[in-house]
Amino acid sequence: MNQYFATVARGLEPIAAQELEKLGAKDVRPEFTGVHFSGDLGLLYRVNLWSRIIFRVLVPLREFRCVNAQMLYREVQKFSWEEYLTPEQSLAVNCTGSNAQLNHTHFTALQVKNAIVDQQREQFGERSNVDAQNPDLLINLHIHENQAILSLDSSGGSLHRRGYRPAMGIAPLKETLAAAILEMAEYDGSLPFYDPLCGSGTLPLEAGLKALNIAPGLFREKFGFMSWKNYDEALWEEIVGEAEKADLPALKAPIYGSDRDGEVLKQARNNAMNCGLGKDIQFSEKELYFIEPPADSGILICNPPYGERLGDAEELGDFYKLMGDVFKQRFKGWTAYILTGNKELAKRVGLRTAKKMPVFNGSIACTLLKYELY
Known part of the structure; x- marks a missing residue:
């Protein structure tokens, strides 16, 4: 050992x-x-x-x-x-x-x-x-x-660089954090998934890989251990072969992503194609005000700007209020999660939180807020 x-x-x-x-x-x-x-x-x-x-x-x-x-x-x-x-x-x-x-x-x-x-x-x-x-x-x-x-x-480059995402939007979420958020939200692929602020698609893509049981390392060309003297190529190929056979043929429930920015959605679609999810994730260009639930129930997760990196915190207050109103009025039967690094903005959502989970986005102390929408 x-x-x-x-x-x-x-x-x-x-x-x-x-x-x-x-x-x-x-x-x-x-x-x-x-x-x-x-x-x-x-x-x-x-x-x-x-x-x-x-x-x-x-x-x-x-x-x-x-x-x-x-x-x-x-x-x-x-x-x-x-x-x-x-x-x-x-x-x-x-x-x-x-x-x-x-x-x-x-x-x-x-x-x-x-x-x-x-x-x-x-x-x-x-x-x-x-x-x-x-x-x-x-x-x-x-x-x-x-x-x-x-x-x-043994990894070489950081494992958050899956290899499928050459295209990134502004202030993207690391794939590792997106995957951790999915775990915290107990997402297992059995319910519809929706990110209405998807940017270059990190959350929907990680949801797709998880739901289809696709090993994220399959998209990387090299790992550090491949140059070591004790590298066992036959063992590695055996483990890769097992992984390639382990993926599921189809999603149990659909995955959706939308964003107001058409250019960043092009990046999201390219990234989806790169990891074989081009036909599995449905991306659409929509302003937050116009989004509608794509199913009667499901899991909604989003990472809105919170003033530390994108936009100004004061100007974002109205956006957070709109987000809360839209979720409350249109997404009854859903469970929503919002990642935010600004407690004052979180209050503007105006919904009662079912759970608050601390998490760091880089050096920024954030909270993953859970809302049960009835």
């Missing part, structure tokens, strides 16, 4: 832990912005392929005391890097966290890189090049107070 660590957005640790357990992870233990777990190599591949919630899967190599740059350099050099990296392969280093002496992540990453390539020069007379965009080996260093954890990043 190998030890792994999944990084996750703040506040989503319990949801990520549940997802990992469903995927077969053992010894699951959430902590701040991450989840420890254990499993075999197949689990590592499966989590990268199937996780909808987490950002990266790290494989810890060693933990050590680290108070300054000199100590960091010495400790990194103690590791036998030839087991993981040849001079012909490229590398990159990501750093998170800090302490009193190591308080600039770029400088800290430079110390790690220097320690590795200096070891290579001494052993082989040549060294790996740095490739920040597409390295063969991506190394992660996390510093907390005077402790450091050195890990390999």
Whole structure:
């Protein structure tokens, strides 16, 4: 059994832990912005392929005391890097966290890189090049107070970049957060889904992938572990083959998205085509005032602007009031969810909340508000 660590957005640790357990992870233990777990190599591949919630899967190599740059350099050099990296392969280093002496992540990453390539020069007379965009080996260093954890990043790029969405609207929701919101709303594909402010389509697309049991990693061309010396291509192909057979042939209930912006809807439709959902999600151009329920009951989820990034909070008050009025008058029998980072705007909705769930959208403290519409 190998030890792994999944990084996750703040506040989503319990949801990520549940997802990992469903995927077969053992010894699951959430902590701040991450989840420890254990499993075999197949689990590592499966989590990268199937996780909808987490950002990266790290494989810890060693933990050590680290108070300054000199100590960091010495400790990194103690590791036998030839087991993981040849001079012909490229590398990159990501750093998170800090302490009193190591308080600039770029400088800290430079110390790690220097320690590795200096070891290579001494052993082989040549060294790996740095490739920040597409390295063969991506190394992660996390510093907390005077402790450091050195890990390999098995995911490569963040898993929220599914690979299906080259087109994004203004201030898009990360796919991982959209998937977490669907979990919080207990969406399972059995009821109609509608996002009346869908933008480039993240919520409807993630709803579609979930409803059809499509592994989000199927759209990615590369994962970090594919360049590792222990990469088992046959095992990976077996796990991908299982995933390709696991998707459902059709939606149990329809999925809808609408937006006032016709150009951003073109992006949404392109994104849907890219992940094979072009015929499954029904997008339409509509102002909020003119929307109608597409079914007698269902789940409505939206992420309206809340003044932090888009629009001005004062001007948005009337919009929130309109949103509440439309939902109350036209969507009887539905359950609505609104993600907002502005408590004053939330009050303007004018509906009684059935539940308030804290969640972070990046660094913005938000609340997912649930409304039972009768």
